[in-house]
Amino acid sequence: VQLVESGGGLVQPGGSLRLSCAVSGFTFRSYGMSWYRQAPGKERELVAFISSAGGSTFYVDSVKGRFTISRDNVKNTVYLQMNRLKLEDTAVYYCNWLDSWGQGTQVTVSS
Numbered sequence: 001v002q003l004v005e006s007g008g009g010l011v012q013p014g015g016s017l018r019l020s021c022a023v024s025g026f027t028f029r030s031y032g033m034s035w036y037r038q039a040p041g042k043e044r045e046l047v048a049f050i051s052s053a054g055g056s057t058f059y060v061d062s063v064k065g066r067f068t069i070s071r072d073n074v075k076n077t078v079y080l081q082m083n084r085l086k087l088e089d090t091a092v093y094y095c096n097w098l099d100s101w102g103q104g105t106q107v108t109v110s111s
Helices: none
Strands: 002-006 009-011 017-024 033-038 045-050 057-059 067-072 077-082 091-097 105-109
Touching: 002 091, 017 033, 017 091, 017 105, 033 067, 033 077, 045 067, 045 077, 057 067
Parallel strands: 009 105
Antiparallel strands: 002 017, 017 077, 033 045, 033 091, 045 057, 067 077, 091 105
């Protein structure tokens, strides 16, 4: 199993980024997928979840209305569109499937 995140970077408050997670090694279209994040000195937290077909999603309250999780079951990729970014969104963002994790991608929101 491989999960490879990309798309992180440095952005000003109010800006946008789109994270991608390319997946291989299992039947992607059969499983829900999640994005987590971990800020310095804090525990890793669930940010968003999407069901296998994409019909159901979940968001932590702090990102509702700003972040959108989506997936492409042909490309075996899950996305996290992040808009109106805030300083407190700074973290390493991880793609997750069951007990498998990507390497993470750094998102830094700073003026």
